Amino acid sequence: MRLWTLVILLTPLVTGAGLCWKSSMLLSDHSLVSLLSSVVWKPLSGQFGFASFIISSLWVTFLALLFAGPICLLSALHLTYYAHSRVTKIMQPAIDILAGIPSVVYGVWGVIVIVPFMSNRMAPLFGVETSGYCILAGALVLSVMITPFILNILIDIFQTIPTELHESTLSLGVSNWVAIRSVLLRKAFPGIVSAMGLGISRAFGETIAVLMVVGNVAKIPDGVFQPGYPLTALIANNYGEMLSIPLYDSALMLAALILFVIVLLFNLLSRILIIRYENKYK
Amino acid sequence: MKINTSKTTGLRKSLQRAEEIFFRSLMLLSSCLIVGVLLMIIISIMRKGIPSLSFEMLTRTPKGGFYFGKEGGILNAIVGSLYLALGATLLAFCIGLPVAIFMNTWLLRHRKTVNLLRFILDLLWGVPSIIYGAMGFTVMIMLGLRTSLLAGIIVVGLFVLPIMIRAIDEGFKTSPAGLTEAALSLGSSKSELGYRVLAMQCFPGIVTAILLSFGRAIGDAASVLFTTGFTDRIPTSLGQPTATLPLSIFFQLTSPIPEVKNRAYAAAVVLTIIILLTSLLARFFTSKFKKQSIKF
Numbered sequence: 209m210r211l212w213t214l215v216i217l218l219t220p221l222v223t224g225a226g227l228c229w230k231s232s233m234l235l236s237d238h239s240l241v242s243l244l245s246s247v248v249w250k251p252l253s254g255q256f257g258f259a260s261f262i263i264s265s266l267w268v269t270f271l272a273l274l275f276a277g278p279i280c281l282l283s284a285l286h287l288t289y290y291a292h293s294r295v296t297k298i299m300q301p302a303i304d305i306l307a308g309i310p311s312v313v314y315g316v317w318g319v320i321v322i323v324p325f326m327s328n329r330m331a332p333l334f335g336v337e338t339s340g341y342c343i344l345a346g347a348l349v350l351s352v353m354i355t356p357f358i359l360n361i362l363i364d365i366f367q368t369i370p371t372e373l374h375e376s377t378l379s380l381g382v383s384n385w386v387a388i389r390s391v392l393l394r395k396a397f398p399g400i401v402s403a404m405g406l407g408i409s410r411a412f413g414e415t416i417a418v419l420m421v422v423g424n425v426a427k428i429p430d431g432v433f434q435p436g437y438p439l440t441a442l443i444a445n446n447y448g449e450m451l452s453i454p455l456y457d458s459a460l461m462l463a464a465l466i467l468f469v470i471v472l473l474f475n476l477l478s479r480i481l482i483i484r485y486e487n488k489y490k
Numbered sequence: 491m492k493i494n495t496s497k498t499t500g501l502r503k504s505l506q507r508a509e510e511i512f513f514r515s516l517m518l519l520s521s522c523l524i525v526g527v528l529l530m531i532i533i534s535i536m537r538k539g540i541p542s543l544s545f546e547m548l549t550r551t552p553k554g555g556f557y558f559g560k561e562g563g564i565l566n567a568i569v570g571s572l573y574l575a576l577g578a579t580l581l582a583f584c585i586g587l588p589v590a591i592f593m594n595t596w597l598l599r600h601r602k603t604v605n606l607l608r609f610i611l612d613l614l615w616g617v618p619s620i621i622y623g624a625m626g627f628t629v630m631i632m633l634g635l636r637t638s639l640l641a642g643i644i645v646v647g648l649f650v651l652p653i654m655i656r657a658i659d660e661g662f663k664t665s666p667a668g669l670t671e672a673a674l675s676l677g678s679s680k681s682e683l684g685y686r687v688l689a690m691q692c693f694p695g696i697v698t699a700i701l702l703s704f705g706r707a708i709g710d711a712a713s714v715l716f717t718t719g720f721t722d723r724i725p726t727s728l729g730q731p732t733a734t735l736p737l738s739i740f741f742q743l744t745s746p747i748p749e750v751k752n753r754a755y756a757a758a759v760v761l762t763i764i765i766l767l768t769s770l771l772a773r774f775f776t777s778k779f780k781k782q783s784i785k786f
Contacts, residue, residue, distance in 0.1 A: 209592035212585045213607070216655070219648065220614060223625050230628060279520040286517035295521075301773065302525050308702075308765050309531065310709025312736040316758040317531045319743060320538050352527055359524070385510040406616065413618025415712035416740060440620050444715055457628075464624045468617065475616040479609060 224468065231462035234455050244466075249426045256459040258466065260428045264343065264436030267429060268418060269411045271347030276355045277404055284362035285388060289374075307356035315420035318349040323421055326433070336433045339423070344432040346422035350411050358407040365399035365482075366392070368489050399485045405478030409471045415440040439467050532762065539759035542752035548760070564757050567738035569724045571761075574642050574734055575708035579654075581647035582703050586654035587696070591684035593655075594662040598670070608659065614652040620712040622649045627716035637719030640728040645717045646710060650703040657702050661695020662688055694776045701772040705765055711736035735761045 234256065246257025287296055327340030369392055377387040393400075423435020424445060443460050550563035597604045626645035635641060665688055673687045689696065711734070719731030720741070735757055742754035 209588040209596070212589045213592055215585070216589065216614070216651065217607075217610060220610070220617070223617075223621065226625060226628065227621075279523060282513075282517045282520040283524055286514075286521045290514060290517060291521070299521060299525065301769070302528050305766065305769050306524070306528050308705045308709070308769050310711070310736055310761055310765060312709070312711045312739050313535060313758050313762055313765075314531070316538075316739060316743065316755065317535060320755070321530070321534050352531070355524060355527075383506045383510045385513045386506055389513075409616050413616075413620065415618065415620040416736065420740070420743070440618065440712070443620055443624055444712060461624070461628070464621055468621050471616060471618060472613060475613050479612055483605075483609070 220472075224465075227461055227465040227468060231458055231465050234458035234462055256455070256462075258439075258463065260426055261437055261439045261442050261463065262466070263428050264422070265412060265438040265440070267343050267432070267436060268346045268350060268422065268438055269408055271344065271432065272350035272354060272411045273404060273407055275347065275351035276358060276407065280355055280358040280362055280403075280407075281400065284359055284366060287359075288363055288366040289384065289388060289392075303356045303359055306352075307360070311353065311414060311417040312420075314349055314353050315417040318345060318417060318421035322348050331433055334433070336431070338433040339435070341421055341423035341435055342433045343422065343429050343436045346418045346436065346438070347432070349417050349421055350414055353414060353417060354407045354411050357410050358403050361403040361406060361482075362400065365396050365403060365485070368399075368486055369395055370489060396485075398481050402478035402481035402485070405474050405481070409474035409478070412474070413440060413467060413471050415444050419444055439463050443467075535755070535758050535762055539752075539755035539757075542749075543756040543759055547753065547756055564735070564738055564753065564760070566722055566724050567733040567735045567757065568760060570639070570718075570732035571708050571735040573639060573725065574646060574714065574718065574732065575704050577639070577643035578646035578650055578707040579700060579704045581643060582651045582654040582707075583700060585647075586651055586658060586699075586703075587689070590655050590658035590662060591681075591688060593659060594688060595670075595680040595684045608656070611652045611656050611659075615656060618712070619649050619710050620715075622646075623713040623716050626713070630717065637717060637731045638729050639718060639725050639732045642714045642718030642732065642734075643728070645713050646707050649710065649713050650706050653706055654699050654703045657699030658692070658696055661692040661699065664695070665691050694778075697775040698772050701768050701775070705768045708764060708768075709736060709761065711740060735764075 238256065244258055244262065246255070246259055248255045248257045249260065287299055291299070322345045323340035325340075326342060326345045327338055330344070331338045331340075373395065374387060374392060377391045378384065382390075418438055419441040422438060422441060424437050424441055425435040426437045426442075429436045443463055446456070446460060547563040548565065548568065550565055593604050593607055597607075622645050626641060626648075630637070630641055669687060669691060670683060673683045678687065714734050714737060718734060718737075720733050720737055721731045722733070723730075725732040739754045739757045739761065742750050742757065745751060745754075
């Protein structure tokens with residue numbers, strides 16, 4: 209048991225160290241800053257610029273959070289403070305199933321529903337032309353995928369607030385919404401921020417579903433209807449063939465390292481914030 | 491003066507009421523939207539996939555020219571996925587249960603260590619599966635291994651391990667402290683406490699954890715993309731490469747031929763049904779075995 213525990217503790221360290229070691233080959237003759245700020249991606253001539261991939265990833269992630277965040281917040285409030293227990297009983301399995309659907313199925317859904325919707329409905333509405341495989345499609349699919357994740361955390365967050373606080377606010381004669389708005393939401397604010405942070409890290413690391421709908425063109429997207437190429441898609445698309453080109457595997461490992469660091473950082477901060485928040489009410 | 495205040499309070503009351511109604515309907519709308527999107531996903535997958543789902547598809551492996559729309563089925567992917575997910579779940583269970591018990595018996599008096607462990611497991615849970623896949627592939631190259639079922643099982647097993655441990659651990663947390671104290675006061679060792687008292691008491695929690703991990707393992711594509719390879723045959727040993735359902739869907743969907751695309755939709759239906767069944771089974775187990783645990 210102690211051995212297994214040790215194994216688990218070592219996994220992230222080994223992963224991080226392995227990624228660092230692998231990517232150090234590339235870093236020895238390119239500086240990190242130039243790699244991160246360059247947009248030229250020509251592995252054949254040894255030019256590896258990550259800027260367009262990182263920016264694509266950021267676009268997709270923040271748009272997804274923009275769609276999913278408010279809806280999750282409102283729905284979490286509804287399920288905690290308003291909904292009848294019968295409604296909660298229906299919603300809980302629905303959230304569980306939504307969380308359990310594999311990402312490739314979300315990808316298929318994106319391809320058969322979201323992509324045609326983008327090219328046939330949304331694009332004419334904004335007067336642009338698109339194949340449908342674009343940043344916005346990726347963000348929409350992602351927002352559905354992170355919804356159950358954020359929602360579950362938010363419900364937990366609201367449930368840790370003592371009922372007395374809610375009741376004593378109500379006893380002052382305000383309506384339920386005013387109590388939520390002016391007391392409970394303020395109390396829960398750090399928790400809400402950390403739930404969103406966890407959603408960001410989940411969205412940032414999602415691979416297959418995004419890869420299937422986002423278009424995969426390696427340039428900086430200048431609009432939400434342009435195709436993008438997130439970091440995860442870069443790794444997934446090129447890993448098999450990288451062995452033939454020098455430094456290519458090192459570059460992909462650096463991409464994985466960037467992903468790992470960003471995801472871990474968001475996770476770390478959010479988790480610390482949540483623990484602090486929960487301790488306040490113990 | 492008096493009339494004036496009552497007028498403003500009246501105004502404020504009605505404003506409050508309007509605000510209440512507005513936000514309340516907004517909340518209801520977002521809850522409905524979430525359920526609606528879920529229904530829409532399931533219905534659209536089913537509508538696209540069921541017409542091309544046939545008995546032949548489920549019971550045969552790909553024949554020559556399968557990827558150009560000729561005959562054959564996806565049995566290789568279905569069986570491969572089941573092997574992979576079962577193996578990975580078993581591996582994660584064999585490591586996960588002892589660790590969860592270790593956390594809840596030996597470390598009972600070291601709250602800080604347990605909390606740190608939980609924290610690290612939560613962090614690990616958040617690591618994207620593609621990183622596990624890339625790392626697994628690198629290790630395999632270093633050791634000179636080819637893609638195989640075993641490599642996939644190890645990588646996916648490591649990927650679902652944090653989920654397994656945390657889920658079992660959450661189950662153990664619900665066990666009353668009195669039960670632990672009673673077992674210890676009767677002279678049971680820590681192993682007995684863990685495997686014969688806690689594990690029995692929290693049996694539904696463990697089953698839920700297993701099914702949760704199984705669902706994750708069978709649905710994940712990014713971690714098996716480089717580690718299991720892809721083949722048309724059903725693997726007969728751990729050293730052979732294997733096909734998996736998510737990858738089968740992914741590869742077939744990129745094909746320009748409509749028959750092959752339709753098969754991808756049908757395979758998506760199969761995967762969705764497996765996931766729905768797992769979810770249903772988890773609910774069934776939780777409600778059935780809850781009655782047998784000791785209540786305080």
